[in-house]
Amino acid sequence: MSDPFSVSSRTTPFKPATLSDVARAAGVSRWTAGRVLNGGQGNSRVAAKTALRIHEAAAALDYTPNRAALQLRGRRSHSFGLLIASGGDPLRASLVPYLDAEALRAGCSVLIGDAIGNPSVGPDQFDRYVEDFARRGVDGIFCAVHHWFQGDRRRLMTRHSNTVFYEDPGVPEAAYVTVDLEEAARQAVGHLVDRGRRRIALAVMTLARRPHLARLRGYQQELQARGLAFDERLVFNGAIVHLTFAKYSEQEQRWQFPWQTIDTAIDRLVVDARADAIVAHDDFWAAALLKRLRARGLRVPDDVAVVGYSNHYLADWTDPSLTTLDLQHAQAARTMVAMMTRQLADGPLPEDQRVVKISPKLIVREST
Amino acid sequence: MSDPFSVSSRTTPFKPATLSDVARAAGVSRWTAGRVLNGGQGNSRVAAKTALRIHEAAAALDYTPNRAALQLRGRRSHSFGLLIASGGDPLRASLVPYLDAEALRAGCSVLIGDAIGNPSVGPDQFDRYVEDFARRGVDGIFCAVHHWFQGDRRRLMTRHSNTVFYEDPGVPEAAYVTVDLEEAARQAVGHLVDRGRRRIALAVMTLARRPHLARLRGYQQELQARGLAFDERLVFNGAIVHLTFAKYSEQEQRWQFPWQTIDTAIDRLVVDARADAIVAHDDFWAAALLKRLRARGLRVPDDVAVVGYSNHYLADWTDPSLTTLDLQHAQAARTMVAMMTRQLADGPLPEDQRVVKISPKLIVREST
DNA sequence: CTGAAAGCGCTTACAG
């Protein structure tokens, strides 16, 4: 062949050293070598100097155990499956590098299941991944798929008892990491009070789901702690307005944003209730508020301060840039992998340790 | 045990059917069953009615071949490795779901290597992934890591002859998919001319790298095609200004954006050279231009129109929203998987088929 | 057209 590329790939066929090679080099049997290199408990049954000789031989031969063989014998695959729908949720996409980094530190690779919600796959992709990951013998599953995506979470949990979720999947017994929304609201309100705001509004997409009620609680708590009265006209619940919600367009792989809801929120909160600050549902709501407030000639932060939630990339690029709460994904990932590792070692976590709350961190920019 | 969770996971230990099970059920030998279900060529040597019986038995038992066993016998692992640094490059993160979806359609799973550049792993993580993926026996590697990240691309290619890159890695013989930057510049300029602009500027971070020279070529071509004179004062080369570049902060996992460079660009292009439109390096440059133009009292698009590049999420959220070029990641992913599949079947691609250019697509929003 | 045997690289009882 004249192609140097193909020649090189043929003349250097990578042939890794096997346990037999190491055993031969060290002058011991395969059993002994296996015991020392891959065995768990039994290595105490091998003489220290023999073990040393074996380790040296292994290092010299650059030995790594063959994963396929280990797996065939029923050992751990040292891989995790990660269920995520980053196409439909850009916020969670940033969890991936952190989870991968943490898995790596735990000696595991990550199989990604990221096509959920993609128009080219079926709506049952979630369940297909669950099957495929099982067949590939992953040691556990991380599930960061938002609740609005189809998929049988219960079946996931029976199929993979070692599952750790990001945010409450609404399935009993589930282990998960979640951002403390109560704390998030408290921090936002506290910051705005410190900035001299007195008519602080809360604008959320819905109060129908439990997590958002936690937000309302935190909001009220902090107002009270700061000696401010609660005024229900300063709470905007998008769901009640009966306008269009954010809708994910699978065609365009983008969100169709409910701009009218934002205008209504401004009418109610700023025009009617004279709010001087708004704690927004998330950074997208906050960015939309920024645009629509400007369109009405209202200045941010002079007339109205705005706080977002999630610290998405866009927070640096809105005009003005956005004060928001960072979700601390690095910490979330670390916690998720730690929970997984514990589950792997000790089985299901005790009830009082199945839910871990992460405190978000306020990032102050120009909008407050 | 009183824990229903752990009980359930123990009472239903998932024990998949094996080839022997299928053979027994169909009343044939393992050889025959294997030939029919997993064998490639030899299944013509099995009687049609026998084959049918075997397929029925396999379906009834929900048989799937054991991957570990196949791999141990030296067959394909039906998995790909994906090298990416989405933490350091949010634009490419959106390739992941598309690549995963396409790999799925080709019957393969994706092992993700996304921790590159993450502060918690070493700078040699790229090379570590290359090793780990080899040991796990992936069938090929997709590499979408930006050139500024450390990592031995040559070694990657000798270790995995089936590698497909996103964007030119600068390694001879490499197969890659790339966005046609010449075409991108032509489309942007053409659109601006259609909008009545006559003093169209080009603002890029650098002209030192080959791809960006293609941009300049496309820009000049389209001006000429539209009968407009080329004015070198309307080309801004960020590298020549000797100001700070965008720098990725591993601490904050964010880009430190060179705002001064943007101000200088506005001085040169708009103030000095009276540009009425700017084709920007990317969406981040475009968003920065929007903010800085407004700060000077210049209106977009009335005074100056701005076109971005990449159609990042933020394009919807800038004020005004951004006209930009979509990178067509779905198409890029489809092409990458197709190239991989061909390489897998036929070996390295012929030289004239190793580089595939994707035409970006203009998305018109409010900034032009 | 079909079967019995060997072996991929490892572990796990079982003997010494």
Next chain:
DNA sequence: CTGAAAGCGCTTACAG
């Protein structure tokens, strides 16, 4: 403390 044998689930020469 160490070794020979069997087997995880599959494929691949070999015989029939």
